[in-house]
Amino acid sequence: MSALVTLENVTYQYENAKRYALQDVNVAITANEWVSVIGRNGSGKSTFGRLLNGIVVPTHGTVKVSEFSTHNENEIWDIRKIVGMVFQNPDHQFVATTVRDDLAFGLENLGLAREVMEGRITKYASLIGITPLLEAEPHRLSGGQKQRVAIAGVMAMEPQVIVFDESTSMLDPIGRKEVIDTMQMLHQRGVTIISITHDMDEAVLGSRILLFNEGKIVVDGHPEEVFSQKDVVTELGVSLPFSVELQKLLEKHGISLSETCLTQEELIGELWTLYSAK
Structure with missing residues (x-):
């Protein structure tokens, strides 16, 4: 199966930083994979996620999504139609005063006709289970509800890939379960999931784990293969x-x-x- 997302010899250095955030990363991700990305703080996990839809562009190397390259500014919006992101703090993704208007915002940027927008809002609000929240003010929702609204906003744009960047880390157990249940449902529907997480019980839900250390992928394999290397994992600052x-x-x-x-x-x-x- 051909890769949907490919990183070739990718190195990234933040402005004024003394060291590389990522170094010579090579990885290919195929459609409908669930890839868990783990590693200690500062290992390069979030930078990896931001590279996938062009929030940052490699200092060296190439990131390709389908046939598009993040180096080509004219192709960034094509890439963001394919790769959506859900961040740690959903409040950072809200721009409107009601959930309905917030879902509409991204669709307006795509230039969709009103009837198409309304159809997608109805469809994905129902799919994610937030239809009763459509007229609510986002900031008044619980943490789990906010994340599900953020996910619905991304899903309404119908991406093939969703990157979850520590999306459950700020939630209580109920909110966390709501979001993980949603992730599992989306994966069953064919969405490629890339989950950046510190929660190892969440990481094992994936079919593949990328373990980062000092900007490099040091382990790439099935969860059972990765966590059978117990001493290696803990030495790299990752819990079991x-x-x-x-x-x-x-x-x-x-x-x-x-x-x-x-x-x-x-x-x-x-x-x-x-x-x-x-």
Whole structure:
């Protein structure tokens, strides 16, 4: 399958910075992947996300989305139709006094006819579950509701890829679950998900993990493959998913399991198999 997003020899340095934020990054992402991007603070995760839709442009190298390059200013809006972004703080994405008007804002920038805009607002408000909120003021919503409104605003533009940049980090458990449920639903509908996160229990939802350290991708693989390298991951300043951490503690007490368990359900299943065989 051909890549939808490609980074070739990408290096990026912020103005007046002494070191590179990203160094010689090469990666290809195909349609309908769920890629979790992890790493300690300052490792280059958010810079990577911002490169994908042209918020920043490589100092060296090339970022291509479909056939478009972020170096070409004339193609940036084509790229942003394909790659949408949901940020950590949804308040930064609101520009209107009602949810309906906020959803309409991005569509107006696309130059869509009013009836098309109204159809998309109705469709994606229903899909994301925010129809009752359309006449509400965004700043009066809960954290989870705000993020779902931000997601609906991005979805209304019908991108093929959505980058979630720490989008659940400011939410309580209920709001976090609402957003993760929405991400899973969008992925099932064929949207490519790129999730930049510090939450390792969220990271294991992906089919692929990119682990960044000092601006470089140092591990690229399936979650089970990545988190089976427990010492490598922790040495790079990244925590382990709860189930993997618990499994590591069990190993210290002589209880060794055959598989790396990414979820509590998997861990319970392995323990059940181990002890039922005795």
